[in-house]
Amino acid sequence: MAILQDILYKVPLLSVNGNTSIPVTGVQIDSRKVVDGNVFVAIPGEHxxxxxxxxxxxxxxxxxxxxxLFPDQMEPGITYLQVSNAHEAVAYMAHQFYGEPSKKVKLIGVTGTNGKTTIATLLYKLFSELGHTCGLLSTVQNHIGKEVLPATHTTPDAVSLNALLARMVEEGCTHVFMECSSHAIHQHRITGLHFTGALFSNITHDHLDYHKTFDEYIRVKKSFFDNLPSDAFAISNLDEKRGTVMLQNTVARKYYYSLKNVADFKGKILENALSGLVMIVNDKEVHFRLIGEFNAYNLMAVYGAAICAGEDNDEVLRVMSMLTGAEGRFDYIVSNDKIIGIIDYAHTPDALENVLETIKKLRKGHEQVITVVGCGGDRDKTKRPVMARVSAELSTKLILTSDNPRTEDPQQILRDMEEGLDSAGKRKSITISDRREAIKTAVALANKEDIILIAGKGHEKYQDINGVKHDFDDKAVLLEMFALLNK
Structure with a gap:
């Protein structure tokens, strides 16, 4: 219960019709969830x-x-409040209604095109092992201490987000790590939150169906850092082309991590194998269980955040050396026939290239790399031919298949991907729309020590076809196909 005028703190009001001294029992953006005494915020949506x-x-x-906009007819006894941006208003109101939960924890946000889930998950695991009670808000799942909650969005809507943060405070969480997607930043889902720190991983071609231009995508990501308070820390990837641009206008304390340049948090890869990474981290040699250069960057971001949050250097590195990554992120299994299967969420050209380049470095020379990949429907179409081209260039064999077609024709998505293949790419590729059949075929084509990459869906346990989510788990299907080899 709160007083309406109290939760309107920071909300820029254009006009008020009615009494703001009334008690309210909650804030809602979904009329189906409204109960007695609620404030309903009318959000202009896509649909x-x-x-x-x-x-x-x-x-x-x-x-x-x-x-x-006020409705033409206003009901007597109802208070109406006009605002210029309803997304922004509900974020401020929810934060106030739930008692400003972000100010009662150390909240660290992670943004960037690739690496958000791994970085946030590693931070959650690290700080939990260091003895803190932690919360996690990620694409894969949300955690309140040891309780696991399903995640429906990378970043929940402002009301759900603040309700979750309030629950985390009640359960004794001292640190919360969250992914901050460009959609969430643009739609003000994180507006009003007090961040202790923020991390930037990288920025590449993605979400142009939503942001329209790459410049706008960059501007939205940068606005996260522009709005940080002066008592926060901001950490960016110095090796990323736009790493310094992200922090150029922030008033937060600035730090950088790097594998190639002099930086606050400097890493160097000594060894990169299926057994993990051996790195020098600020003059200390450490063995990590994670694999690949992209994970070396993720680890440096995590290390930087832990040090900026006041944790002990040696203890941080000791615990980090034992950590495993997030589900569906370079998640690999080996069959009894020594075929290596890798499940990865890579669904952008850059992420796919990073994974395939990592696999290339792990090869001894003779192994085939068989890639199974598709592209999502109702999303940025311009990356489809690029995804196919990158896959063909870095694979021995390529199987184009369905991802989450959503409301689009799967065959049209595959035709769009095929546009990116030259004659050499076409010779090494086949198209199998049925994802299960595609994975089965990849296993049938593989020999001992060959590497199969199944890209695009990672941790997802469904396939979205015409608005219906059908049970589908890449890892489970691959394990099933591996089991059939032994029969």
Whole structure:
């Protein structure tokens, strides 16, 4: 329970019609969840405008309405508040309603195109092992201490997010690590939160279906750092082309990590094998269980955040040496016939190239690399031919297949991918729309010590076809096919 005027703190109001001294029992953006005493915030959405549901919200018991345009007819006894940006307003209101939970924990956000899930997950595991009670908000799953909750979005909506943070505070969490997607930043889902620190991994071609231009995508990511408070720390990848640009306008304390340049947190790879990475980290040699140069960068980001958060250097490195990565991120298994299978979430050209380059460095020379990859429907179409081209260039054999076609024709998605193949690429590739059959074929084509990469879906346990999520788990299917080899 709170007083309406109290939770409107920081909300820029254009107009008020009614009483703001009334008690409210909650904040909602979904009219179906409204109960007596709630404030309903009418969010303009991609497919529907929340203003259409004001009547339903009032009928369900809403006592106040927040909207960008007042409705033609206003119900007596209901308070109406006009704002210029409903997304921003609900973020501020939710944060206040739940008692500013982000100020009661050390909240560290991770943004970038690739690496967000791994970095956030490693931070959660590291700080938990260091003795802290931690929260995690990630693409794969959310954690409140040791409790695991399913994740539906990379970053939840502002109301759900603040409710989760409040629960984390109640459960005694002292540190919370969260992925901050470009969608979440742009849609103000994280507006109003107080961040102790923020990390930037990299930025590459992605989400242009939403942001329209790469410059706009960069601007949105950068705005996360622009809005940090002066008592926060900001850590960026110095080897990334736009690593310094991200921090150029922040008032937070700036730090950089690097494998190639002099930086606050400097790493050097001594060995990169299936047994893991051996690295020099700020003059100390450490063996890590994770594999690949991209994970070396992820580890340096995690190390930097831990040091900036005040943890002991030697203890941080000791615990980090024992950590495993996030599910579906370079997740590998070996069959009894010594075929290596790798499951990875790589769904951008850059992420795919990183994984395949890592595999290339792990090869002894004679092994085939068989890649199974598709592209999601209703998403950025321009990356489809690029994904196919990158896969063909760095694989011995390529199987193009369906990913999450959503409402698009899977065959059209595959045709779009095939546009990126030259004659050499076409000779080494086959197209199998059925993902299960594609994985089965990859295993049938593999010999001892060959490497199969199944890319694009990683941790996901479903395949989205025409709006229906069908059970599908790349790792489970691969394990099943490996088992059949032994029969």
């Amino acid at each position: 529907a405008n929340g203003s259409q549901f004001i009547g339903k919200a009032i009928a369900a018991g809403a006592v106040a309405i927040v909207c960008e």
